Amino acid sequence: MKTIASNILTLLLLACSFCFSQNSIPYGSNNGKYISINGAQLYYEEYGQGAPLLAIHGGLSTIKDLAPVIADLSTKFRVIAVDCPGQGRSEQADSLSYQLLADYFSKMIDQMKLDSVYVFGHSDGGNAALLLAADRPDKVKKTAAFAAASHTSGYYPEAIAGLDQLTPEDIEKDFKWWLEPHLEKTPQKAQWQQFVKDFSGMCATPLIVPEEKLRKIRSSVLIVQGDNDIVKPEHAVELHRAIANSQLCIVPAASHFILYERPELFNVMITEFFTKEPALFDWTQLGN
Template structure:
């Protein structure tokens, strides 16, 4: 058991499809799996919401291939592989079914979990998830083609260096994430429409993801709910690059998430 800011948690590594996959477990109750964004760690995406969510749930937070404390494999990243890795981790932890909350790239991974592993999927929260290339402004793709490590937010670089066993992996993580986005292809409509899990779609009104894209996904996933929250990409969960001096827990969407998961 470890303690951070008086919050007790268990952490460990699991052998998953050739990876040493890092995870943390907080709290007790029904399992809720948190899946971070690109270039991120558990703490940079979810550090502000974990203490609140763990009051009523068993929170299982993971770090995906090449991110944070998880090892790399000699293969490009894909959202499908990330989904399969998370499913394998849950099997190793003897968890038959869970709810999932994915942010940004983690939201796209959560879509793939619901598509590829419906039997383990309870409810899903898609935070700023991308399913089509037209879901972001075209300038995003031009930026990704020229992405370099020096453009990566300093908070994310520092967070990686603080936890990674080998800090040389920072460049690898950056390059794998950038390549995955450059090569991103649309998730077919029929696969999105096949999702039967209850879904809550959340974006910021100044998000990277366009409101039109979130609405399109909302219409494709039967019975889903949609929330457009004031703020930028990840501000609604206090993602580390969005934090301001006047940050207040009351501005986070935890209450909405808990109501949806109830």
């Protein structure tokens, strides 16, 4: 079962490698800055001008993997792309959970004195983005969550098999594609084993976003995923129904890697969501 998860994540690596062969900007290694949150140094990079847009990558990932989003959205927004705690160039936190990620980003918004933000999150980053939207209605204007889930039952079991039981030994054997670049960037090379344990523990927690938090979200939310994603389409519908002011887009013939498969389409959807209000049909006018 762990091999299945390893194969899926390896596909992510290959997709990202293809993307970066097409892009000359070294995202994730491009003269970023550090901000101290709860004693940990978080690394981030900024691109473009305009309204702030916080970009949150997925699990076992970094700023680099958001290249297709950053490149396009930075022409319209001030994109703030951050390496999550323990990943990329950011230091580890004392523990790891989706709520911890949301708390860190909340404090980051305050320390950077941002009046308000748009938020984009991919996969694990989408889970944290939903929690952030629930916790900070005073700051988060709109949230686009791609392949997010509120409970591990929302994933296809075979898609995430083994992630909740990863050990450092598994990483050294099957995840060298992650470990080697991780050790090149992390400021805490001797602590990667602890990060793996913390990450696996986060994946093992069934409840990701409590229903009461979903119902607390008052800002606009776009739920996006591919029809061949690791998240079940019916779970995306559940999220849409639980979040009052939400929109739902299930992209046909698309997987968990739509950022790399169809970046033009994906970025048009995200940009229109952040910049335009939906034209809702007035059903009361039928028959008039």
